[in-house]
Amino acid sequence: MSKELVFGHQKPDTDTIAAAMAYSYYQNQLGYETEAVALGEPNDETKYALKAFDLVAPRIITTAANEVAKVMLVDHNEPQQSVSDIDKVQVTHVIDHHRINGFNTAAPLYMNVRPYGCVSTVLYEMFMDKHIDIPANLAGMMLSAIISDTLLLKSPTTTDHDKEAVYALAKLAGVDYEEYGLEMLKAGTNLAAKSDNEIVDGDAKTFEMGDLTLRIGQVNTVDLNDVFARQADLEKAMQTLMDANGYDTFVLIVTNILNSDSDLLVLGKDTDKVAQAFGKELDANHRINLPGVVSRKKQVVPPLTEVLG
Amino acid sequence: MSKELVFGHQKPDTDTIAAAMAYSYYQNQLGYETEAVALGEPNDETKYALKAFDLVAPRIITTAANEVAKVMLVDHNEPQQSVSDIDKVQVTHVIDHHRINGFNTAAPLYMNVRPYGCVSTVLYEMFMDKHIDIPANLAGMMLSAIISDTLLLKSPTTTDHDKEAVYALAKLAGVDYEEYGLEMLKAGTNLAAKSDNEIVDGDAKTFEMGDLTLRIGQVNTVDLNDVFARQADLEKAMQTLMDANGYDTFVLIVTNILNSDSDLLVLGKDTDKVAQAFGKELDANHRINLPGVVSRKKQVVPPLTEVLG
Numbered sequence: 001m002s003k004e005l006v007f008g009h010q011k012p013d014t015d016t017i018a019a020a021m022a023y024s025y026y027q028n029q030l031g032y033e034t035e036a037v038a039l040g041e042p043n044d045e046t047k048y049a050l051k052a053f054d055l056v057a058p059r060i061i062t063t064a065a066n067e068v069a070k071v072m073l074v075d076h077n078e079p080q081q082s083v084s085d086i087d088k089v090q091v092t093h094v095i096d097h098h099r100i101n102g103f104n105t106a107a108p109l110y111m112n113v114r115p116y117g118c119v120s121t122v123l124y125e126m127f128m129d130k131h132i133d134i135p136a137n138l139a140g141m142m143l144s145a146i147i148s149d150t151l152l153l154k155s156p157t158t159t160d161h162d163k164e165a166v167y168a169l170a171k172l173a174g175v176d177y178e179e180y181g182l183e184m185l186k187a188g189t190n191l192a193a194k195s196d197n198e199i200v201d202g203d204a205k206t207f208e209m210g211d212l213t214l215r216i217g218q219v220n221t222v223d224l225n226d227v228f229a230r231q232a233d234l235e236k237a238m239q240t241l242m243d244a245n246g247y248d249t250f251v252l253i254v255t256n257i258l259n260s261d262s263d264l265l266v267l268g269k270d271t272d273k274v275a276q277a278f279g280k281e282l283d284a285n286h287r288i289n290l291p292g293v294v295s296r297k298k299q300v301v302p303p304l305t306e307v308l309g
Numbered sequence: 310m311s312k313e314l315v316f317g318h319q320k321p322d323t324d325t326i327a328a329a330m331a332y333s334y335y336q337n338q339l340g341y342e343t344e345a346v347a348l349g350e351p352n353d354e355t356k357y358a359l360k361a362f363d364l365v366a367p368r369i370i371t372t373a374a375n376e377v378a379k380v381m382l383v384d385h386n387e388p389q390q391s392v393s394d395i396d397k398v399q400v401t402h403v404i405d406h407h408r409i410n411g412f413n414t415a416a417p418l419y420m421n422v423r424p425y426g427c428v429s430t431v432l433y434e435m436f437m438d439k440h441i442d443i444p445a446n447l448a449g450m451m452l453s454a455i456i457s458d459t460l461l462l463k464s465p466t467t468t469d470h471d472k473e474a475v476y477a478l479a480k481l482a483g484v485d486y487e488e489y490g491l492e493m494l495k496a497g498t499n500l501a502a503k504s505d506n507e508i509v510d511g512d513a514k515t516f517e518m519g520d521l522t523l524r525i526g527q528v529n530t531v532d533l534n535d536v537f538a539r540q541a542d543l544e545k546a547m548q549t550l551m552d553a554n555g556y557d558t559f560v561l562i563v564t565n566i567l568n569s570d571s572d573l574l575v576l577g578k579d580t581d582k583v584a585q586a587f588g589k590e591l592d593a594n595h596r597i598n599l600p601g602v603v604s605r606k607k608q609v610v611p612p613l614t615e616v617l618g
Binding site (some may be wrong): 097098099100101102103104105106107108109110111112113114115129 | 406407408409410411412413414415416417418419420421422423424438
């Protein structure tokens with residue numbers, strides 16, 4: 001059996017890095033030869049988690065076929081989110097928690113996909129099913145992944161499976177998950193080091209709703225003022241992106257991870273309808289406050305689709 | 310939680326029927342409300358298995374959206390092999406052992422795919438992982454499925470997982486798997502009741518190789534003479550299908566399930582190359598004998614692709 005590479009999606013987040021490390025470890029325990037790699041640098045939050053548990057970031061690759069014939073994917077299945085030459089290697093395993101989109105194979109494979117808040121929760125259950133012990137530092141990394149994806153179990157994407165995994169992994173890692181988790185999330189919100197463009201567009205996605213092309217970005221913070229002190233510059237960056245890419249409307253979700261509230265900053269066409277989707281009116285600063293809203297996928301896109309779609 | 314339907318592919322075989330029954334039972338044990346249904350009548354082999362274990366064939370449906378909003382798929386994922394209105398329902402679960410092809414979802418789902426010889430082996434392991442007891446008659450049906458898909462563990466698609474599942478399920482069902490399995494396979498080879506067209510085309514698939522369009526059918530028997538006594542009529546049926554559908558070459562794999570050998574009957578263009586793919590020459594009856602060959606997917610298509618492709 002020749003070596004296989006294990007990796008997550010491009011622009012890696014904490015879950016994608018942790019899942020590659022955890023699944024590679026799991027496969028090696030079962031007797032396979034695998035190596036966890038990444039498609040980019042870890043972000044600030046992931047670096048904090050790696051340091052906290054004394055782990056080294058996976059090696060970064062840009063292509064796979066020059067090294068191996070077979071690969072294992074974690075935390076993604078869509079080819080455009082994967083390694084650039086994904087069409088030149090055989091995918092033998094997929095562990096994921098996303099929808100299936102554009103993923104086709106020539107041969108049968110091993111695929112474990114579950115609708116949980118975090119793929120590290122799927123992996124935690126796989127370790128349990130096969131009675132494979134999780135080392136303390138790897139447990140800490142998987143814990144970090146679930147905290148990151150579920151915003152400390154507060155996102156509506158959180159399932160009971162995620163909660164059980166967090167409690168068990170925190171025990172294995174020997175940390176208080178709430179205390180550690182908040183510090184880790186804070187480490188990921190170092191906005192001072194980010195450009196205006198990174199803040200408004202770093203995590204943004206495009207949606208077509210009715211006649212409108214919407215761009216919806218999201219940024220986490222521990223203090224909304226850290227973001228809105230720069231509002232004039234952020235608006236300039238949003239306007240430039242709208243002009244350059246033909247977005248009709250730009251929505252920036254600014255999420256306070258301490259109290260799980262968000263402010264939306266809305267520019268462009270039909271901003272009144274955007275506000276109306278949440279039963280609100282825009283204030284003089286082009287903002288609306290949405291208590292309890294943290295998930296773009298579950299709490300922002302659906303009401304917008306309802307009104308605009 | 311509203312009811313969901315569980316079903317396998319069109320033109321159901323023993324594995325697809327058994328898997329729908331087993332997975333529906335499994336989900337109901339976990340507290341879901343599901344019903345196993347089928348997209349067509351059971352074949353002779355499946356009828357034999359159902360009767361042997363005193364089970365009733367699942368209800369047949371032609372559409373799903375008129376009954377339910379959500380469905381669970383077993384033994385297939387490709388939309389064109391599924392229920393006619395698959396695009397109008399949400400797929401929440403997939404249990405399969407085939408390649409992934411054209412399967413896309415709008416939302417995350419539960420998906421367990423493993424490269425085993427039979428999907429009932431995947432299900433057997435799921436029952437074990439969750440410590441759910443398998444009733445004797447359901448175990449018999451799952452055993453029948455694995456025997457059918459692996460031709461009594463002799464097909465090269467057979468994995469160690471399939472073998473372990475067969476030994477365990479035979480114990481649960483209280484049968485000698487070799488004795489029972491042979492009787493069941495024989496029941497599926499009642500060729501006297503089948504038309505020439507059913508024999509040559511009932512299980513046939515089309516393959517593009519190089520400039521050629523090949524049609525490759527397969528039929529199981531306990532005596533090659535049962536098939537070749539009708540060779541002139543079968544050749545007429547093959548020629549008619551070639552003319553009507555533009556197939557360049559027609560290969561009929563006639564498999565003796567007693568000794569795991571096959572004869573290929575080859576008509577059309579480049580028949581010498583087809584024989585050459587197996588290091589043989591066609592005999593005067595347009596046939597070649599291939600000892601130990603039982604799998605179209607693993608033993609017939611690859612060498613043909615090598616020479617023609």
